[in-house]
Amino acid sequence: MHFDATMMANSSDDDGDTSVITETKPKTKRPPLYKVMLLNDDYTPMEFVVHILERFFGLNHAQAFEIMLVVHKKGLAVVGVFSHEIAETKVGQVMDFARRHQHPLQCTMEKEE
Numbered sequence: 001m002h003f004d005a006t007m008m009a010n011s012s013d014d015d016g017d018t019s020v021i022t023e024t025k026p027k028t029k030r031p032p033l034y035k036v037m038l039l040n041d042d043y044t045p046m047e048f049v050v051h052i053l054e055r056f057f058g059l060n061h062a063q064a065f066e067i068m069l070v071v072h073k074k075g076l077a078v079v080g081v082f083s084h085e086i087a088e089t090k091v092g093q094v095m096d097f098a099r100r101h102q103h104p105l106q107c108t109m110e111k112e113e
């Protein structure tokens with residue numbers, strides 16, 4: 001904790017010598033994190049989604065299959081939480097890979113609360 005002391009003397013809004021001490025919290029706000037989500041669709045093959053989760057999110061086959069099924073059943077799932085820069089990179093990699101294989105798979109990011 002820091003203490004910032006200010007001497008206010010002979011100023012227009014102060015008639016005497018007044019010490020003002022304010023306690024200031026050092027500003028160490030952590031940068032926000034971003035959820036990366038996969039969205040379900042009716043056309044992208046299940047094994048393609050599993051492959052994406054293994055390749056870009058470092059999941060093993062069982063974990064990847066499990067998350068793919070959550071997306072398939074619930075409509076979407078968070079597949080990872082990252083800094084803004086890493087999240088953008090992941091979304092770009094997934095969208096590019098899906099587009100190159102002509103699958104309509106959608107991947108988005110959203111700021112974490």
Ligand code: TYC
Nearest residue numbers: 038039040041044046071072
């Ligand atoms: N619903 C797709 C199917 O039945 C599978 C799928 C899963 C697609 C997850 C997208 O993000 C997705 N082939």
